[in-house]
Amino acid sequence: MSKYISLTEDEKDTILSLDIFRSVKKGTILLKRGQKSRDEYFVLKGCIRKYYITDGEEKTTAFFTEMEGLTPHCAINNTPSEYFVSCVEDTILTVAHIDIGVELFIKFPKLQLMCKVLSNELLAKQQLNFDEFKIASPEERYLNLLQNRPDLIQRVPQHQLASFLGMIPQSLSRLRARIMEKSKE
Amino acid sequence: MSKYISLTEDEKDTILSLDIFRSVKKGTILLKRGQKSRDEYFVLKGCIRKYYITDGEEKTTAFFTEMEGLTPHCAINNTPSEYFVSCVEDTILTVAHIDIGVELFIKFPKLQLMCKVLSNELLAKQQLNFDEFKIASPEERYLNLLQNRPDLIQRVPQHQLASFLGMIPQSLSRLRARIMEKSKE
DNA sequence: TAAAATCGTTATCTTAAGATAAGAAAATGA
DNA sequence: TCATTTTCTTATCTTAAGATAACGATTTTA
Incomplete structure (x- = not known):
């Protein structure tokens, strides 16, 4: 303190x-x-x-x-x-x-x-x-979190993050895969 | 006061x-x-x-x-x-x-x-x-608002309500129609 | 009052999220 | 250490939301 x-x-x-x-x-x-x-x-x-x-x-x-x-x-x-x-x-x-x-x-x-x-x-x-x-859309929310609280993404289990972001774990997983695809191009 | x-x-x-x-x-x-x-x-x-x-x-x-x-x-x-x-x-x-x-x-x-x-x-x-x-889902959010702040639905234009509920006006309109359909049955 | 702008709805097409199932990887615990 | 549980991912199908366009209805305002 x-x-x-x-x-x-x-x-x-x-x-x-x-x-x-x-x-x-x-x-x-x-x-x-x-x-x-x-x-x-x-x-x-x-x-x-x-x-x-x-x-x-x-x-x-x-x-x-x-x-x-x-x-x-x-x-x-x-x-x-x-x-x-x-x-x-x-x-x-x-x-x-x-x-x-x-x-x-x-x-x-x-x-x-x-x-x-x-x-x-x-x-x-x-x-x-x-x-x-x-x-924000779900995808934008994830990208925002990545910007503002990157530590959370590291230290918290995916399925807890998912509901924190307002979606189910499978959607988060898919969304991450989609972002990876995009960034490859 | x-x-x-x-x-x-x-x-x-x-x-x-x-x-x-x-x-x-x-x-x-x-x-x-x-x-x-x-x-x-x-x-x-x-x-x-x-x-x-x-x-x-x-x-x-x-x-x-x-x-x-x-x-x-x-x-x-x-x-x-x-x-x-x-x-x-x-x-x-x-x-x-x-x-x-x-x-x-x-x-x-x-x-x-x-x-x-x-x-x-x-x-x-x-x-x-x-x-x-x-x-809540978008539909649940609308129903919650209907419960908790019915006055807002009366006094505020639909398109402003829509973004307040996290969607576009057309989706709110469709969603309302869907709810009406359901309640008819 | 007439023209213009705003507003709400409906319809079609596209896109992405939810539901469900299943399998691989990692963590946990006896 | 090995079995069990938890976690994460992938795939398919279904459902609902976004994008776009179009059409009255209402409101605004010139």
């Missing part, structure tokens, strides 16, 4: 005293559908994945890697979760009750403005992502 | 003194691509639309109706806008410099926690929308 903001010793101590750091194995499920949890996650190293299961099919809608945080919908609204969260790789992350975030927020005023600015930026980024997704 | 939070006279005066209320005609363009503006919008009555133009084609990615706010990406990052914003209907809205929001935020501490909570909720809603969009 000190990469991003400078903290006093007091602040560091407070954060460390919370004992929220976890190291979890690949495949571990952090949150299941129907579960009520008020925890939020922040990835320090590794990758976690958010997915739905409909008709027995996994539908991946987001990945979170280094320095990205996931505050599940269920933690905000205090309702059972609609989706699952699991680890794509061995992952080190913080797991903290959502109110701890609010406590920190109250204790350290200088975090407050940062929070507004950050959450605005996050919201804006989220919206741009959504816009891009809507505007 | 007093529908949502109770305000003191002081607070009301401050807000009214800002003189940010605007009444704009249908079709008015509030923001153009390339323009640098630091204004954010909040719709009191009517409907505004956010859209891109690529290869001369309009691509609508969002609508904002009563009690919904749009803080453009360009206002947050202070960069030229990538997209356009225009009025779908005659609309009454507030137009305010983004810093005014921050000023209010600083002046009235009780807005601060609300802001964190609200922006978290907004972010969560945004993410759920995105998830839904990714998971």
Whole structure:
């Protein structure tokens, strides 16, 4: 964190005293559908994945890697979760009750403005992502991902990428083959 | 606003003194691509639309109706806008410099926690929308919209709805015909 | 009010994605 | 290490979306 903001010793101590750091194995499920949890996650190293299961099919809608945080919908609204969260790789992350975030927020005023600015930026980024997704065709979405998050294509299984891109694994495979063909010419 | 939070006279005066209320005609363009503006919008009555133009084609990615706010990406990052914003209907809205929001935020501490909570909720809603969009087929997206925002289908032109749903107008038209056929049986 | 532009639908053809099946390659685990 | 499971690819068939064109209907505006 000190990469991003400078903290006093007091602040560091407070954060460390919370004992929220976890190291979890690949495949571990952090949150299941129907579960009520008020925890939020922040990835320090590794990758976690958010997915739905409909008709027995996994539908991946987001990945979170280094320095990205996931505050599940269920933690905000205090309702059972609609989706699952699991680890794509061995992952080190913080797991903290959502109110701890609010406590920190109250204790350290200088975090407050940062929070507004950050959450605005996050919201804006989220919206741009959504816009891009809507505007692009499946093939363009894959090419965009290749541009913007080449790491994901390396570290995440194809079938999870596929549903993240809004298609089935076979279509992604075919699409990749088609692109390879084109680039040969 | 007093529908949502109770305000003191002081607070009301401050807000009214800002003189940010605007009444704009249908079709008015509030923001153009390339323009640098630091204004954010909040719709009191009517409907505004956010859209891109690529290869001369309009691509609508969002609508904002009563009690919904749009803080453009360009206002947050202070960069030229990538997209356009225009009025779908005659609309009454507030137009305010983004810093005014921050000023209010600083002046009235009780807005601060609300802001964190609200922006978290907004972010969560945004993410759920995105998830839904990714998971659903074009036809399912239309049926979802019919469920969740039936007003939009009434008040917005078909071709704008189409790109909002990620397809061309002819496909939406065909899809609607297909649904009508099915429901007849 | 008349001409022009915009809008929604329908039809045909083309292209690509979904469904299903099957086989090869890689990873996992006992 | 070897068997099992998972993952990725390829192929065929079906279905639906994109491209293009054309035609009224509606709206705009000159």
